[in-house]
Amino acid sequence: MSEIPGDLKFLKSHEWARVEDNGLVRVGISDHAQGQLGDLVYVELPEIGASVQAGTGTAVVESVKAASDIYSPVSGEIVEVNEVLNDKPETINEDAFGDGWIFAVRISDRGELDELLDADAYAEQIENEDH
Amino acid sequence: MQLGLHPGASDNRGFPQGARAMTEKTVLNDTHRASGARMVDFGGWDMPINYGSQIEEHHAVRRDAGMFDVSHMTVVDLHGERTREFLRHLLANNVDKLKMQGKALYSCMLNEQGGVIDDLIVYFFDEAHFRLVVNAATRAKDLAWIEQQAGSFGVEVKERPDFAMIAVQGPNARAKVVGLLHEVDRARIEKLGRFAAAAAQGPHGMPLFIARTGYTGEDGFEIIVPTEHAVALWQALAGAGVKPAGLGARDTLRLEAGMNLYGQDMDEGVSPWEANLAWTIALDEGRDFIGRKALETQKATGVPRLMVGLVLDEKGVLRHGQKVLTANGEGEILSGSFAPTLDKAVAFARIPAGEPGDVRVDIRGREVPVRVVKYPFVRDGKPREGI
Numbered sequence: 001m002s003e004i005p006g007d008l009k010f011l012k013s014h015e016w017a018r019v020e021d022n023g024l025v026r027v028g029i030s031d032h033a034q035g036q037l038g039d040l041v042y043v044e045l046p047e048i049g050a051s052v053q054a055g056t057g058t059a060v061v062e063s064v065k066a067a068s069d070i071y072s073p074v075s076g077e078i079v080e081v082n083e084v085l086n087d088k089p090e091t092i093n094e095d096a097f098g099d100g101w102i103f104a105v106r107i108s109d110r111g112e113l114d115e116l117l118d119a120d121a122y123a124e125q126i127e128n129e130d131h
Numbered sequence: 132m133q134l135g136l137h138p139g140a141s142d143n144r145g146f147p148q149g150a151r152a153m154t155e156k157t158v159l160n161d162t163h164r165a166s167g168a169r170m171v172d173f174g175g176w177d178m179p180i181n182y183g184s185q186i187e188e189h190h191a192v193r194r195d196a197g198m199f200d201v202s203h204m205t206v207v208d209l210h211g212e213r214t215r216e217f218l219r220h221l222l223a224n225n226v227d228k229l230k231m232q233g234k235a236l237y238s239c240m241l242n243e244q245g246g247v248i249d250d251l252i253v254y255f256f257d258e259a260h261f262r263l264v265v266n267a268a269t270r271a272k273d274l275a276w277i278e279q280q281a282g283s284f285g286v287e288v289k290e291r292p293d294f295a296m297i298a299v300q301g302p303n304a305r306a307k308v309v310g311l312l313h314e315v316d317r318a319r320i321e322k323l324g325r326f327a328a329a330a331a332q333g334p335h336g337m338p339l340f341i342a343r344t345g346y347t348g349e350d351g352f353e354i355i356v357p358t359e360h361a362v363a364l365w366q367a368l369a370g371a372g373v374k375p376a377g378l379g380a381r382d383t384l385r386l387e388a389g390m391n392l393y394g395q396d397m398d399e400g401v402s403p404w405e406a407n408l409a410w411t412i413a414l415d416e417g418r419d420f421i422g423r424k425a426l427e428t429q430k431a432t433g434v435p436r437l438m439v440g441l442v443l444d445e446k447g448v449l450r451h452g453q454k455v456l457t458a459n460g461e462g463e464i465l466s467g468s469f470a471p472t473l474d475k476a477v478a479f480a481r482i483p484a485g486e487p488g489d490v491r492v493d494i495r496g497r498e499v500p501v502r503v504v505k506y507p508f509v510r511d512g513k514p515r516e517g518i
Contacts, residue, residue, distance in 0.1 A: 013132050013133070014132055015132065029132060033132060035169075036169075038169070038180070038181055038184075038185050038379065039184055039185050039186045041186075041448060041469040042446055042447055042448055042469070044447075044495075060495070061132070062447075062448045062469070064185050064186065064379060064383060064468060064469050064471070065185075065379060065382070065468055065469075067448065067450060067495075068132040068133055069132055069133065070132050071132065086446070
């Protein structure tokens with residue numbers, strides 16, 4: 001299992017958020033989550049321009065046997081989606097914290113970022129899940 | 132997102148959880164964990180769902196050779212002079228098809244209403260000894276039912292927890308197994324016919340019961356081995372280049388091969404006529420098996436539902452429980468999954484009888500067109516024409 005990058009923030013439900021220099025928030029699922037789901041075969045991406053609410057279903061990832069809703073960690077507008085996942089959903093298995101990002105949000109309330117777990121708190125959570 | 136979703140093969144749809152207090156482990160449990168398996172609860176058993184990549188394991192079985200720990204399945208030996216007579220009564224297929232020692236037969240075990248209590252394989256040893264292999268998740272109810280019926284035939288029902296079972300499957304599976312056998316046994320096991328079994332000596336002289344059966348659509352063997360030798364056999368197979376495969380791959384392999392999963396594709400509320408299991412029903416003259424009357428009535432009047440194969444050509448995945456819309460009303464998906472050999476999703480569905488017209492599946496509120504096809508979806512490692 002790869003290291004959890006220290007600049008990421010997390011939902012308890014395993015989505016990560018990365019605040020970029022341009023103010024966009026890029027979103028994906030954790031390496032732990034992809035490992036639990038197994039080989040991913042399909043990703044249903046949101047539409048660019050859609051508005052999303054923090055904590056609500058925004059995308060869907062499907063592994064061989066299970067479909068899972070992906071919640072957006074923050075509210076705002078979808079400004080980018082990772083089209084690579086249409087043909088290569090396994091990119092999430094290969095690089096969950098990098099090339100396997102799913103969508104990017106122009107955040108409407110930066111205060112929401114404070115409600116997310118930092119990398120250490122998330123690491124502790126999955127540590128506890130495993131026992 | 133929600134983790135801890137049961138990955139399909141591991142759930143217990145259609146039948147209640149047993150009353151076991153603890154998860155059971157096969158004798159290979161430590162071996163699986165040492166090779167990095169992801170373990171899940173499967174019908175009360177702690178079993179490997181994959182060893183890294185379910186899709187790679189699937190391809191290994193289609194292209195070369197893979198092995199599955201299926202020791203959770205229940206081996207039951209039946210002893211007594213009237214065992215054949217008992218099985219004529221217990222099973223919907225006719226055990227009289229078993230004439231040669233070691234031959235095997237697939238059958239349903241029905242209740243009086245013609246519903247499927249379980250599907251199983253029966254092996255013929257001699258007139259006073261037959262062996263059943265039944266599903267793990269149905270173990271308790273199967274044993275209770277078999278014992279209840281066996282009494283009046285004087286047949287002794289003996290579970291065999293002293294055995295483990297390893298399925299070795301794939302185009303190169305038989306050759307790899309045969310290479311591990313004692314020289315004197317090799318030619319005989321190499322010639323073993325489909326759905327036949329024989330005893331042989333494995334590595335270090337361990338006694339094996341080798342059946343040319345499986346649940347993947349590939350050639351191969353299912354090997355029953357005394358538990359104390361199971362780890363050594365697993366390691367010898369790994370040394371011969373057989374790749375460990377989890378229950379995840381087993382599920383996609385059997386779906387592609389058109390094989391039913393008990394609890395998902397049929398159960399006690401489903402007749403074999405509605406589960407594409409007519410080929411396993413022997414309505415031979417004068418044999419009074421449990422459920423026969425109900426089956427004959429259903430056959431005469433026709434059953435209201437059919438089981439069909441579906442292929443999704445668009446992106447997306449067909450899943451158990453999704454609604455199927457047809458010209459004659461709604462049906463539902465039974466087993467559904469992404470199929471690695473086909474690189475698209477396939478499913479079994481039970482739909483209202485009659486010409487279904489244009490069929491669609493409701494995927495999260497979206498009606499997606501699917502094709503109704505004859506299955507198996509995959510044969511001899513290749514997609515069937517038209518799939």
